[in-house]
Amino acid sequence: MDVLVYLIPIALALGFTGVIAFIWALKSGQFDDPEGDASRILHDDDGPLP
Amino acid sequence: MTHAAAPATASCPHCGKPTEGGGFCCSGCAAAYALRPALPKSDNKPAAPAPAQDVTRFVTEDRDGTHILSMMVEGMRCASCAFLIEDTLNREPDVAARVNLTTRRLSLRWRGEVARANMLAKKAADLGYKLMPFDAAQIEDSDRREEKSLLRCLAVAGFASGNIMMLSVGLWASTQETMGVATRDFMHWLSALIAIPTVIFSGRPFFGSAWEALTHKRTNMDVPVSVALILTTGMSLFETAHHGAYAYFDSVTMLLFLLLIGRYLDLRTRGRARAAAQDLLMMMAGTATVIEGERMRLLPIRELQSGMLLHVAAGEKIAADGVVESGASEVDPSFISGETITQPVAAGARVFGGMVNVLAPITVRLKASSGGSLLGEIIRLMEKAEQGHAHYVRLADHIARYYTPVVHLLALATFLAWCPLLGRPWQPSLLAAMTVLIITCPCALGLAVPAVQVLTSGRLFRRGMLLKSADAIERMAQVDTVVFDKTGTLTQGHPRLANPNRIGSRNMQIAASLAARSKHPLARALYDMYGGKIVDLDVREYAGKGLEAVYEGKNLRLGRRDWCGASGAPADDSPELWLNIEGETPVRFAFADELRGDAKLTIAELKQRGYKILLLSGDREPAVAAVAGALGIADFRARVTSVDKAAQVEELRKQGRKILMVGDGLNDAPALASADVSMSPSSALDIAQNAADIVFQGEKLFPVVEALTVAGRAEKLVKQNFILSFAYNIIAIPAAMLGLVTPLIAAVAMACSSILVILNAQRITRGG
Numbered sequence: 001m002d003v004l005v006y007l008i009p010i011a012l013a014l015g016f017t018g019v020i021a022f023i024w025a026l027k028s029g030q031f032d033d034p035e036g037d038a039s040r041i042l043h044d045d046d047g048p049l050p
Numbered sequence: 051m052t053h054a055a056a057p058a059t060a061s062c063p064h065c066g067k068p069t070e071g072g073g074f075c076c077s078g079c080a081a082a083y084a085l086r087p088a089l090p091k092s093d094n095k096p097a098a099p100a101p102a103q104d105v106t107r108f109v110t111e112d113r114d115g116t117h118i119l120s121m122m123v124e125g126m127r128c129a130s131c132a133f134l135i136e137d138t139l140n141r142e143p144d145v146a147a148r149v150n151l152t153t154r155r156l157s158l159r160w161r162g163e164v165a166r167a168n169m170l171a172k173k174a175a176d177l178g179y180k181l182m183p184f185d186a187a188q189i190e191d192s193d194r195r196e197e198k199s200l201l202r203c204l205a206v207a208g209f210a211s212g213n214i215m216m217l218s219v220g221l222w223a224s225t226q227e228t229m230g231v232a233t234r235d236f237m238h239w240l241s242a243l244i245a246i247p248t249v250i251f252s253g254r255p256f257f258g259s260a261w262e263a264l265t266h267k268r269t270n271m272d273v274p275v276s277v278a279l280i281l282t283t284g285m286s287l288f289e290t291a292h293h294g295a296y297a298y299f300d301s302v303t304m305l306l307f308l309l310l311i312g313r314y315l316d317l318r319t320r321g322r323a324r325a326a327a328q329d330l331l332m333m334m335a336g337t338a339t340v341i342e343g344e345r346m347r348l349l350p351i352r353e354l355q356s357g358m359l360l361h362v363a364a365g366e367k368i369a370a371d372g373v374v375e376s377g378a379s380e381v382d383p384s385f386i387s388g389e390t391i392t393q394p395v396a397a398g399a400r401v402f403g404g405m406v407n408v409l410a411p412i413t414v415r416l417k418a419s420s421g422g423s424l425l426g427e428i429i430r431l432m433e434k435a436e437q438g439h440a441h442y443v444r445l446a447d448h449i450a451r452y453y454t455p456v457v458h459l460l461a462l463a464t465f466l467a468w469c470p471l472l473g474r475p476w477q478p479s480l481l482a483a484m485t486v487l488i489i490t491c492p493c494a495l496g497l498a499v500p501a502v503q504v505l506t507s508g509r510l511f512r513r514g515m516l517l518k519s520a521d522a523i524e525r526m527a528q529v530d531t532v533v534f535d536k537t538g539t540l541t542q543g544h545p546r547l548a549n550p551n552r553i554g555s556r557n558m559q560i561a562a563s564l565a566a567r568s569k570h571p572l573a574r575a576l577y578d579m580y581g582g583k584i585v586d587l588d589v590r591e592y593a594g595k596g597l598e599a600v601y602e603g604k605n606l607r608l609g610r611r612d613w614c615g616a617s618g619a620p621a622d623d624s625p626e627l628w629l630n631i632e633g634e635t636p637v638r639f640a641f642a643d644e645l646r647g648d649a650k651l652t653i654a655e656l657k658q659r660g661y662k663i664l665l666l667s668g669d670r671e672p673a674v675a676a677v678a679g680a681l682g683i684a685d686f687r688a689r690v691t692s693v694d695k696a697a698q699v700e701e702l703r704k705q706g707r708k709i710l711m712v713g714d715g716l717n718d719a720p721a722l723a724s725a726d727v728s729m730s731p732s733s734a735l736d737i738a739q740n741a742a743d744i745v746f747q748g749e750k751l752f753p754v755v756e757a758l759t760v761a762g763r764a765e766k767l768v769k770q771n772f773i774l775s776f777a778y779n780i781i782a783i784p785a786a787m788l789g790l791v792t793p794l795i796a797a798v799a800m801a802c803s804s805i806l807v808i809l810n811a812q813r814i815t816r817g818g
Contacts (some may be wrong), residue, residue, distance in 0.1 A: 004233065008240060012213055019209040022200055031201070032129075036151030039129030 064561040075576070085146060095347060105167050105337075105348070112159070119158045119167050123149065123174070123184045135174050137597040145170065146167050156181065182337070198313070203252040204310045210248035211303035214241045218300040231293060238290040238297045245299035252306050255313060269454040278487035282793060294477070298484075298597075301793035305488060308801050338362075338369035341413060361409045362412045365569075370403040370416050377412030380570065381405040394594030402460070408569050409593045422673050461486040464787045481793065485786040489796035490779055506764045515746040515753050522743035524768070525727040526761030529710040531702060532656055532754070533721075535695075536667035536677055538714030539731055540649050542749065545572055545641035546623055547579040555582075557637050561629045563587050564597045572627050572641055573597070573608070604632040645680065652680045652751040659758075662707070665692045666698060666721075685753060695721035712754055713742070771807045778803045 025031070062075035063066050069075045092815050109119050123135065130150035135156060139147035147162040147170075156174065160166055164176075175181050217237045219230070253276070260276040279302055286297040339347045339361040339634055345360055351369045354360075358374060368381070380392040380509055392408055395401060401414060461483040468479035506523050534540055550558070562580035565573035568591055587599040596609010607614045608631040614628035616636040627639040656663060665686035667674045674688035690698065694715075699721050702709055711718070711725035722728035722742050730742035731751075746753035782799060785791050791799070 004236070005375070008237075011216065012240070012244070015209050019205055022205045026198055026201055026205075031198075033150040033152045036129065036149065038131060039132070039151065043129070043133045047585050 103335045103711060105171050106164050109164050111168050116159050116161055119171075121156045121158070121171065121174075123154050123179050124208050126510060131179070134177060138173055138177060139170055142170065142173075143520050154571070184675070187478045199257065200310065200314045203255060204307070204314055206248055207252040207303060207307040207310050210244050210252070211307040214244055214300045214303050217241050234295075235290070235293055238286075238299075241297060241299040242287055242290050244719065245283065245303055248303055249306065251278055252310060255277055256309070258750055261404070269458075271454065273454050274457050274461075274487045274490070275305075277461075278484055278693065279306065281480065282484045282488075285477065285484070289477065298481075298793045301488070301797050304794070305797045305800075307799065311319070312804070325454055335810075339778065352418060353568065355419050357418050358416045360416060362414055363411050363413065364407060364409060366407055368401050368403055368414060371418045372401060372414040372416040373583055374399045374401060375413045375415045377410060377413050379407055379409040382408050382571070396594070407592065433716045457487065457490045460490070460783060460787065467787075468789070478789065481786065482789045485789075485791050485793050485796045486783060488793055489786045489800055506760060510744070510757065510760060513753065513756055515744055515757055522727050522765045523761045525743075526710065527765035528708045528760060529661070529727060529758065529761075531662040531664065531707045531709050533664045533666060533699065533702075533709055533711045533713075533725065535713040536665060536669055536674055537643060537717050539712050540665070540681065541643040541645050541749070545575045545643055547576055548640040548642040549638070550579055553637060553639065557629055557631075559583075559585065559626075560601065560606060560631065561608055561637075563601075563631075564589055564599055564606060568597055572625055572639075578640060605617060606631055641769075646679065646749060646751045647815070650681050652755055653683060655752075655755050656758075657682070659755075661758075664698075664702075666695050668692075692718070692720055696724045710754075710758070730755065767811055767813060771810055773812060774807055775803070778806070 030037075051162075056138050062073075067075045081134045105119065105121070109117050112118055129151060132151050136147050136149050139145055142160070145158065145166075147159075148157050149155070150157065158167070158170055160170070184314055184752055217240060219236065221237055224234075243621065254286055256275050256279070258271045259270065260272040263273060277302065282298050282302050286302070288294075288594060290297050294583045306365060321499050338354060340347050340349050340354070341359045341361050349358075357743055360369060360372065364379070374395050374397055376397055378394070378396040380394050382392050384407060384744070464486050465479050465483035468474050468482055553561075558580055559582060560578050562582075562586060563584040565577045566584050566587075567589065568577075585601065587601055589597050591597050592609070592613075594610070595613040596607055598608075599606045608627055610617065611617055611626070611628050614630035614636050616628045616630070616638070619636075619638065627641070627642045629637045629639065653663060661683065663683050665674065665678050665683045667677075667686070667688055668690055671688040674686055678684075678686040687698070695718060696809050699709055703724075703726070709725040709727075711721075711722050711728045712730070713722050713728065718730075722730065727744075728742040729744040729746060744757055746757070782791075782803075788795060
């Protein structure tokens with residue numbers, strides 16, 4: 001059971017990272033334009049081929 | 051009128067990408083370009099380059115010296131439009147353009163001079179879209195901020211409940227022997243560590259709302275939630291500190307998570323319905339060109355004053371009421387009166403804010419500021435009516451007023467009954483009391499009505515109707531009177547050529563060739579009727595008179611009867627155009643606004659169901675009488691202005707009637723907002739679409755009947771849901787009071803009751 005002492009905090013830290021990542025995504029405006037972003041992948045922007 | 055100038059060397063004529071040696075960049079572009087003449091005239095293609103605007107006033111600067119400009123874009127139909135604008139602008143050096151399709155905003159960032167803004171704006175406008183710079187601070191973003199904040203709370207609550215549950219599973223699966231007090235305490239402390247910040251952070255929406263209500267000496271549905279959260283957390287903390295066996299952090303965070311999901315979805319649906327006056331306000335947030343001596347200046351519309359001289363370009367909306375000072379043109383008053391026939395204006399003519407100047411530039415001397423104009427008045431009427439709806443107290447909220455004090459009393463009674471009366475220790479007593487609070491969370495009550503509404507709106511959507519406000523269905527079920535507008539509602543709303551069979555094909559071709567590039571509604575109707583090839587003519591348009599050209603040595607004229615030499619012909623009231631080919635008799639093109647195909651059937655069905663029908667129209671008496679007679683409507687009134695319509699609706703409401711208003715065009719917007727519930731056909735202007743509770747698409751009028759039927763059925767389901775909610779509470783509360791339920795079960799049971807209510811609401815889709 002001693003393993004729990006560090007396993008649980010690790011699990012929590014990972015979960016916490018997830019929350020921070022979500023909040024960052026929210027702040028950087030990634031949820032602002034769901035329709036535009038959805039259509040954007042269909043758009044051709046042919047840059048010069050490598 | 052000539053075609054666009056030949057493209058610069060070596061770029062694809064269709065998409066503009068650089069190519070080697072001219073020609074198209076790919077076969078796709080070549081094919082699309084070849085299709086163009088055969089396509090019907092679309093209003094995305096600009097007939098003339100857009101008027102220049104000076105937008106530098108609105109440019110702001112970022113910290114690193116980049117210039118920023120936000121503009122509203124009108125006329126975007128789909129994602130391709132957005133990308134077209136983005137691509138065109140991003141090709142400029144040092145420019146980053148991004149279009150937000152959801153909010154229809156163009157955001158420009160660039161380095162260099164501020165004046166580049168005008169060039170960039172013009173480039174986008176030349177593509178055929180209307181751009182309006184706006185002051186970002188003016189536009190209310192509070193809704194989106196609230197949404198974001200709720201999402202944050204939701205994310206944190208989700209994280210917390212997931213992780214605490216992970217610990218709880220361990221706790222539940224073990225006993226004193228297998229786990230040991232030390233580990234159990236450790237788990238409890240970890241749960242506390244996660245739960246307490248979560249409750250403080252994610253509980254804010256509930257605590258704030260509950261505090262608001264309490265300081266106003268009311269209670270709402272958030273008060274029992276807040277009490278339950280705080281007390282349960284406190285008790286669990288106490289237990290943890292005293293090495294108690296049970297802590298309830300999992301119930302607390304789970305409750306928070308479930309409630310926040312419901313709240314977020316509710317906010318999203320409401321937010322969409324609230325945009326009613328937004329487009330109108332957009333118009334007021336734009337700019338107008340003011341002439342001062344020799345110079346022209348862009349001013350925000352809000353700052354316009356009486357006495358200023360305005361320059362209104364062709365295609366631009368007149369910003370406020372005034373008198374034409376110079377220039378001759380035709381204006382499209384459909385924004386104000388709903389009638390699409392243009393009026394000629396010359397020096398001395400009165401014009402109103404919102405009219406579109408169709409033909410040629412004019413100058414207008416303002417007689418009122420933008421706020422004092424007719425448009426300002428219409429906006430105020432709409433806003434007032436909107437407020438009325440915001441105060442609409444839904445049955446669930448009404449019940450919650452009595453419900454929550456009763457629930458608190460019951461919880462208190464439970465605690466007192468257990469502890470002092472029956473002599474049990476205070477922990478289980480408090481627990482039982484908390485369970486009572488949690489399990490009676492009136493979510494089933496608060497969900498019964500919205501659940502049916504959400505599913506009903508989905509069902510209506512599949513039938514081509516869009517529900518813009520959530521409680522419209524409740525109000526629909528009470529309706530006993532239906533008021534119709536004429537133009538665009540009972541009729542199709544645009545003039546159609548009424549006598550195509552009486553006109554020879556050669557005359558049709560010539561007329562269509564003359565009308566090809568005119569913006570006049572009758573000319574466009576004529577051109578749309580004609581499907582063949584047109585002859586390329588050098589057409590000149592004369593305001594108030596018509597179109598003229600020379601063809602095969604003969605003078606051609608298409609326009610008003612006096613100008614085309616037909617003054618003597620018999621006249622009726624319908625709109626007409628005359629074609630005069632030199633040396634031949636003038637030919638008449640008659641136009642009519644036809645009734646919708648199923649209008650008669652719809653009115654008959656409504657009368658059969660016992661609804662009282664009324665027709666109010668701004669048009670002249672003979673036209674309205676004719677339509678009323680054809681459809682069998684006994685009660686009709688003509689020449690009714692926008693303000694009168696709202697007054698008439700109010701009158702009827704005072705008599706105790708419940709009104710459904712079916713209207714089209716901005717002139718009906720105040721009446722739409724003041725009726726109990728309103729519907730609008732989708733061919734109407736966007737603003738009326740937003741002011742109406744329900745928008746229906748297509749050429750048919752029958753959706754009105756369908757909506758009323760669905761409303762009746764939804765009403766029945768809501769009643770059933772209420773019964774279910776009450777039954778649940780009657781079973782659950784005694785169970786909780788008797789201590790048969792733990793808080794976690796209570797939280798889950800509460801969620802289950804909500805699901806049951808939603809499942810019952812699903813029956814509206816199966817009800818047929």
